[in-house]
Amino acid sequence: MVLGTFKGGIHPPVKKELAKDKPIERLEIPDTVYVYMVNHAGAPAKVVVEKDQEVKTGQVIGEPGGFISAFVHSPVTGRVMDIKKMYHPIAGRPVDTVVIQKTAEDDWELLEGHGDYQNMDKKQLLDLIKRAGIVGMGGAMFPTHVKLNPPPEKKIDILIINGAECEPYLTIDYRTMLERAEDLLKGIKIMEKILDVEKVYVGVEDNKPGAIKHLREVFSSENVQIVPLRTKYPQGSEKHLIYAITGRKVPRGGLPMDVGVVVQNVGTVVAIKEAVVDGKPLVERGLTVTGEAVENPGNFIVRIGTPAKFVLDHVGLKDNVERVLFGGPMMGIALRDINIPVMKGTSGITALPAEITRTAVEMPCIRCASCVSVCPMGLQPYLLVKLVQKKRHDDAAKIGLMDCIECGSCAYSCPSKIDHVRYIKLGKTVYKALRGAKK
Ligand code: SF4
Ligand code: SF4
Incomplete structure (x- = not known):
């Protein structure tokens, strides 16, 4: 079977063994x-x-x-x-x-109106999720009630649950999939009611066979497909997850809703269940x-x-x-x-x-193009660094400065130990400030 994946990316040591068996x-x-x-x-x-x-x-x-x-x-x-x-x-x-x-x-102090989600309408469900203060728990912290309520012209037909957990060392999503699959399923059903989607996928990297097997057992009678993904960093990035599972490409500067998809992290889905059903x-x-x-x-x-x-x-x-x-x-x-x-x-x-953690001394770029070949966004990281160093922020923006997802694959692969992400973050901050000033 061909596993879903994307172009570019890296294979750092995953180090999940430190915590993956700890309940x-x-x-x-x-x-x-x-x-x-x-x-x-x-x-x-x-x-x-x-x-x-x-x-x-x-x-x-x-x-x-x-x-x-x-x-x-x-x-x-x-x-x-x-x-x-x-x-x-x-x-x-x-x-x-x-x-x-x-x-x-x-x-x-529990949330008023929580309980049986099957007897609630979309408005009531979204209101509970909003009042519960739920945000994206994968790290982005984007308010969930906003993400689950896209403008009417953006028809959503696919919901993806992000169980990739591609970040090395971390295992909480893996343990959540193993230990809280029933809660995960209830959270999915709540979102299905809100979004009225045709299909639900759970994307899991293939280095978590226990989670894939367990979810397939618990979800066997449901309209939810568990999709094993090739283990590669940053597979859990929304855009790369969507591409690996659906083949849809989120346009530059666009959002998942532009291609009819909403992505939610495993932890967020469990939080939705706890808010709507348990009132927490x-x-x-x-x-x-x-x-x-x-x-x-x-x-x-x-x-x-x-x-x-x-x-x-x-x-x-x-x-x-x-x-x-x-x-x-x-x-x-x-x-x-x-x-x-x-x-x-x-x-x-x-x-x-x-x-x-020992940080090596940064050496001059040797134009090896390693950073280009691993960049999952198809950017030229070495050039972005050069343009930011020369304070040519508009030129950096033209070649995709703001599209960088700050995954660090470029820095990881660079033989000259250049910390691209540090320059890119700085470049983004300055570009946004200058753009604001020009308005
Ligand atoms: S940090 Fe940005 S430039 Fe570097 S590989 Fe990731 S997306 Fe590309
Ligand atoms: S990987 Fe490092 S040395 Fe190679 S082109 Fe990119 S910035 Fe230059």
Whole structure:
């Protein structure tokens, strides 16, 4: 059988063996949580609680700050100790943060109107998902109620569940597919009702045969096809997943809905089930804690706002730790402070020793074209770097600067150890700022 795949990409060591056989455990709740009002893509949420206010688990503490934004809820039952600015590793600046001290065991404020999804209409389902504050949990944190409600002219006929989990080290999606397949199926059925799609696929890399087999057994009587994909990074990128499964190409600058597809990550689908059926807002998530510098790697359910240090203390850090990342080594963000709290998009915490993270000295480009051959977006990474270095941002944009998905395949394959992604991110920021200034 020919497995779905895409052009380009790389084969880094997957390192899934560190945590793939560890069942998901529920981590203890910390005494204090730090909840960012930027726990989603789009406009920051607006704080709606006050200092010293008592809050229940699941109570709204932040309301959407715009059309593309999301509700934020208290992950614990306790008291608001402070509302302050705290550094946010994705925004790269301090953002409003609600600090809550746990004072009691969970006293839940569940979502009004939850229950039997079969007796709900599209509007009710979307409203529950919106009020639950659900966002893309694969990392992008795009508000799910917006993604599930495309404009009427964009007819969606295919729903794809992203179980590729191509990022090295991470195994939470794999464990979720093994342990929560029934919840996954309910989440799929809810989305089928909302989108009225003709076909549902679950894409899983072929290095997870246990998940493929299990999902095929649980979903055997359903209109859901489990699609094994060739193991290759970045197979989990939306555009490459869509191409590998359907053969449809998302146009440059376009979105999956432009080709009639909606993609949702495995964790997001389970969160949808928990919101609609159980009434639970998104206040916790599954994540993998792994890496060669971790004593006891594993998969955990962690409350949003839990400091990374609290999680790392639980698994134990080895003395040789050099770098801690939110996410995996390819697309993760290096933490400059391990007190940074877990966000809705944090799919893993990876701690690595110096022998793995050691950064080599950048050498001049030797025009080997290795970066070109691996780029899954068909870009010329060496040229993008050169144009950004020369501050020719408009020219870089003309050859696809904004199409780069920051997968890092180019840097991984470069014999001169050029950190393309660093230049490309910088180039994008400057280009957007200049474009705004020219309006
Ligand atoms: S240029 Fe961007 S999309 Fe292409 S390989 Fe590099 S990081 Fe990935
Ligand atoms: S892989 Fe590195 S050395 Fe080779 S062309 Fe690209 S930037 Fe230059």
